Amino acid sequence: MLQKQATHGYIWAFVAVLAMSNVYIFSKAALNEVHLVQFGFYWFLFGLTWNLVFALKTCKLSTFRNLRKKQLIILMLIGILEISGTTLFFTGISTIENPSVASFLANMTPVFVTILGVFVLSERFNRIEVLGMILTVGGAFIISYRGSQSMQQLFLPGSEFIVASSLIFAFSTIVVKKNVLKLPPALLSLNRVIFLFIFSLAMLPVFNQSLHVSTSALINMGIGSVLGPFLAVLASYNALRYIEAARASILGSSKGLFVLVGAYLYFNNIPEKIQIIGGIITIAGVLMVTFGKMKLNRKKVGK
Template structure:
C-alpha cells in the first residue's frame, strides 16, 4: 500500500510533536536528580552524537565549504542566543513542578515569532492570526497569574523563565528563517549543540560539579536527548518536505495535550483546573494562528 505525501507529512509531524512533548517529561525526570550543568553536559553530548551520525550519513557537512564569514557570524550569534534561551527553558522545567504548565505557557512563542517577522521581515498577519495571538497571550496570563496584588508576586515562579525562553526562541527562529536557504538546517542544529555542550562544560567546571550521576538520570537523559535534539528536529524538517508549514503548525499545536498525558502517566501529575482552561485557550490560539496563516497564504496565491 502506497502512502501519500500528505499522510507521510502528517505522520512525520506527529512523530516530531510526540518527541518534543517527551522532552518535557524526560528532562523533568532527570532534573529532579541532577544540576543544570550536569544535565547540560550529558544531554547535549548525547544529542550531538545523534546529530553528527545523521549528518555523516547524509553527507551534510559538504555544505560547510560554501559558507562565508558572515554566515559563520550568524552561526555564532544564533549559538549564543540558543545557549541563553535553552538555559531558561530547562530552568523553567526545573522550577515549575508540572511540565504541562511550562508547555502551555510556552505556547506564546509563535506570538513573538509573528511580531518579530512583522517588524524585521515585513511579513503581514491576518485578523485571524491576531485573534490567535490574543488568545495565546490571554491563556498564558491565566495560567501564570497567581492573584497577588504586587507585580513582583503576581505570577507563578518560573513563568518568567518561559517568557525569556520563548522570546529568545522567537529571535532565533526569525534569524534562521531569514538565512535557511544559505545555511543547511543540520548545520544550524549541529552548531547549536556544540555551543550548548561547550557552555555546559564551562558551567560544570565553574560550579565544580561532578560528572557522576545516577544510572536512572543517565537513562532519562539518553532517551530525552534522542527524542529532543535529534528526532524532533529531523522529523520536523522531513515533514516540511511533504506538507506546508501551516499544516505542520496545526499538528504542533497539540503538543500540550501530549505533555499533559505524559505528565499524568510518568509523574501522576495533573495541573489545576484554571491551568487546564488557560492551556486549552492557548491551544485554540495556536490553531487560529495556523488557520490564519493558511487563509492568508491562499489569498496571496489567488
C-alpha cells in the same frame, strides 16, 4: 510533487511534536535529580553524539568546508540564540512543577513568531491572527496567574523563563526559516548542539559541578537526548523545508495535550483545572493565529 512534499512536511512536523512532548517529560525527570549544568553537559553530549553519527551517515559534514562567511555568521547567531533560549527553557522546566504547564506556556512562541514576522519579514497579520494572539496571551496569563497581592508571587514561578525562552526561540525560528534552504537541517541541528554542549561544558567549573550523576538521571537524559537535541530539532528543521511554519504550528500547538498525558503517566501529576483551561485557550489561540496566517497566504497567492 507539491502534495508529496507537503505530506513529508506534515510527517516531520508530527514526529517533532511527539519527540518534543517527551522532551518535557524526560528532562523534568532528570532535572529533579541533577543540577541544570550537569543536565546540559550530558543532555547535549548525548545529543552531539547522535547528531554526529547521523551527519557522518548522510555525508553532511562535508558541507562545513563549503560554508561562506555569511553562512558561518548565521550559524553563530542561531547558536547564540539557542544557548539563551534553551537555558531559559530548561530553567523553567526545572522550576515549574508540572511539565505540561510549561508546554502550554510555550505556545507563546507562534505568537512571537507572527509579531516578529511583521517587523523582520515585512509580513502582515489579519483580524483572525490578532484575536488568536489575544487568546494565546490570555491563556498564558490564566495559566501563570496566582492571584497574590505581592508582585513577587503574582505569577507562577518559572513562567517568566518559559515566556522569555519562547521569545528567543521565535527569533531563532525567523532566522532558520530565512536560511533553511541554504543550510541543511542536519547541519543546523549539529550546529545547535555543538554550541549548547560547549556552553554546558564551560559552565561546569563556573558552578563547581561534578560529572557524577545517578544512573536513573543518566538513563532519562540518554532517552531524552535522542528525542530532543537530535530527533525533535532535526524533524522541525525538515518540516520547515517542506511546509510553511504556520502549518507546522498547527500540529505543534497540540504538544501540551501529549505532555499532559505523559506527565500523568510518568509523574502521576495533573495541573490545576484553571491551568488546563488556560492551556486549552492557548491551543485555540495558536490555531487561530495559524489559520489566520494561512488565509492571508492564500489571498497573496490568489492575487
